[in-house]
Amino acid sequence: MxxxxxxxxxxxxxxxxxxxxxxxxxxxxxxxxxxxxxxxxxxxxxxxxxxxxxxxxxxxxxxGEGEMFVDSDDDFIEKIDRIMAGEDDARKNIFKFMLSLNDDDIAALGRILDQMIEFFKEKD
Incomplete structure (x- = not known):
């Protein structure tokens, strides 16, 4: 197909x-x-x-591989809760927060993390 x-x-x-x-x-x-x-x-x-x-x-x-439709965000949030059973809410909420980001937000976050890594490399 x-x-x-x-x-x-x-x-x-x-x-x-x-x-x-x-x-x-x-x-x-x-x-x-x-x-x-x-x-x-x-x-x-x-x-x-x-x-x-x-x-x-x-x-x-x-x-054409896999299923036509993806799980809803609610399904992902439930999976995060199951996978991270026993972890504190802060760790779970980081993953849940990431679900709310759009492509531009993820790209911006990636740039910030890259800059942070470079900062700490230079600092050492």
Missing amino acids: TQGERVKEVRKTLGLTLEKFGERIGLKKATMSAIETGRNALTDANIKAIHREFNVDYIWLTT
């Missing part, structure tokens, strides 16, 4: 028209049709938009 066919499967599963699906990710009906039929390739921005808007698994959308 191609990426375009997977997009169509998502859209049909959600019961959305080409127009309604496209509106939610910022694309026109004609563009959606071209993606689904393989005339246009999905861009990384399209994939990320579909992932964010419809909770579609990024790996499934790009490769």
Whole structure:
């Protein structure tokens, strides 16, 4: 199954028209049709938009492996609680907080951590 066919499967599963699906990710009906039929390739921005808007698994959308939809944040939070049973709330909350960050926030945090590492290297 191609990426375009997977997009169509998502859209049909959600019961959305080409127009309604496209509106939610910022694309026109004609563009959606071209993606689904393989005339246009999905861009990384399209994939990320579909992932964010419809909770579609990024790996499934790009490769076809795994499940179509990702677990909700509530499911992830419950898993964190189970995995970290016995840990203090501060440790659990760090992971829960990370779930709330968007891609830009994660990139900014990464830059801050890199700068912090460099600071401590220079300090020693």
